[in-house]
Amino acid sequence: MSAELLDDLEAGELSVQFEGEEPDTVLAWALERFSPRIAISTAFQTDGAVLLHMAYELDPSVRVFSVDTGRLPQETYELVEQMRERYPKLQLDLLSPDAAAVGALVGKHGPNLFYKSVENRLLCCQVRKVLPLQRYLGGLDAWITGLRRDQWATRSDIRKVEIDHDHGAIVKLNPLAEWTEDEVWEYVREHEVPVNPLYEKGFTSIGCAPCTRPTSAGEDLRAGRWWWETGAPKECGIHCAIETGGLEHELHALLGDDHD
């Protein structure tokens, strides 16, 4: 009989204990407790890059993963190369979507299907992002995200330790929950963490190339993602991180049962 990692009661108490603690305290605890069946999720935005840097300092053998949808901007791939040089022992898993599923999707709806309807866009997110994530999490006991409370009005209650009931009740850690955007950038500068050059070109949120664009000063940040859509679910207009589980709930509601 295997002993459970954490239950909701323990996770709840831990989440209270870790309030006010620095991110690397939470990270150190998590790596100690869950290695080697723990990994960091990063989309190579600043939050994920900071997390990667912190974890690498603690333990260079830490596993890091990112979903390579196949449609990422060239700058993101260049950043990946830069990271590989900067962190030579980095154990980076780039998750590819299932080739047959992508083939079927593109064969049926075309390569730029996402511009045609919200359903198509969500289907594309499902095949290229969500399913690879779900498959990978199936092999973990815990995962670490860069989610922060100040990213979005509805993320204000994020806990540093949660049971991830969207993903088989593994443990989910959000060490940066309390940090502000400014603190993330300060850390980036202080530690010279490599960041995506697209930020300098006015991007506020970096996802797939066809679905992300820079915003100009004064423009609503939501204009940076899926700007052509009407009738899309709220909350996904910006920073639509797969880490929240929210996207999966919307997918379920709009597309029905799993498409895998």
Place this chain on the structure above:
Amino acid sequence: MSVTLEQVLKRNSVERLKREKSPLAILEELPALIAAGYESVPEEDIVRLKWWGLYHDKPKIGTFMLRVKIAGGLLGSKQLRAIGELSNEYGRGDAELTTRQNVQLHYIELAALPEVFARLEAAGLTSAGGCGDTVRNITGCPVAGLAQDELFDTTPILEEAATLFYGNPDYSDLPRKFKISITACADACAAPEINCVSLIGALRGGEEGFGVLVGGGLSSVPRIARELGIWVPKGEAIDVLAAILDEWRGDLKYRVSRVKARLKFMVDDIGPEGMRGRIETRLGRRFDDFALPPRPRASNHLGVHERYVGVPVHLGLVSGDQLIALSELGPEVRITRQQNLVLVDPVDGVADELTRIGLPLDAGELRGNAIACTGEPHCNFSVTETKSRMDGLVRLLEARFPRGQLDGLRLHLDGCPHACAQHWVGDLGFQGTTVRDEGGRRLQAYDIYLRGSLDRPAAIARPVFRRVPTEELDDAVAGLVGGWIEGRAEGESFRDFCDRTTDDELAVLAGREAHVRRAA
């Protein structure tokens, strides 16, 4: 270490959002929001709409759940009819009764809100503070003023509290939500152990007053409330409620992080003694020591009584048409925390009428006691079916066991850790989760919580079985309930049975391995 407002605003985006624009004031902007259209409404304003009892339905594409607050669950028939009509005209003809004695409607469109709010107001109803950082619906005994064994009728105090707190800007910028219950029935039936503050009626030398519990609450970090140890004369009850609220809302420490904002964390920090000291200092007077007498098992108010009938409402689901029909069956209706209804001074032949409208009085205790959260298809948090899965469990047990054998058994099912259906304190608590099968497909599953109860002493359950796939849940539940029925002593409750049974023995009954905690 004292906390500054600057720190609060830096760390807590909701505190910023509340200060940028008062959520209550969003009502004045409704015409502009409607004119611009749902698409253009910023998510921050959607958050503010919570203060008027509104949540996104699922998916988040333009309709809302509306939570109508009903202090103490007390409604006139005309009000009930008004809610039924709103459901039919602006929703999709259905409604939910909630564990805080509210009524919730779904699929209300943004453009309809001004009319809906006007209709509520005309009926003497409100949704102000239905959600958000407010004093939530104040709960009470659903047969207050009707029960022969109550110590006194708390309705006037409950209404005074509701009038003071609901929609009051001073009490609508709280660190987080705040839950109050007020009872003076013999069994303190309003679940005082899981409210932030509860006034529990008592007598002292013939004088009417209250003992007080503080710091209860469930959600992700459950706490059973603790006794404040003071005697509060009836006339000072509102002062004490306000003083507790004022001490908490004025302490910036509880605004830095929403994870540690609820009153229960203040009680964790300073204890009931510390809380008592702060109340006494604030009010400038000492309260006498007082220990509440033991409280018996709480009634569910079902069945036929002298002044009322308690109607089990399966899953707490009613249609708009049923609400309208119910409004013809008596002058007053009350909503219970078990998601049921009480009809006051019902018309002759009420049993037949109830059967005719699909709410039979004899639906059984199991149905009356079972509660399930909103969940699928409405709620954005739930990861599993909730009410529909509960329906399956209830039907399974009804088919498997003689009905009388199941009396007293309380099933509580939630689709997420927020615990709206209070899975931490059911006889059998269920929390939705997921598992992957061998092919990697995601399956709905449930954790089974045992040994929790609101029976005194109240206790928080622990997950004894985890990740039970929904297809295997029936067998596990039937095994556990069957084991209790066969093995129980005369009158032994399910909780007591589980308390004296080991996890390994329960595992045999459930036909699966128990969850073993890893040593810390």
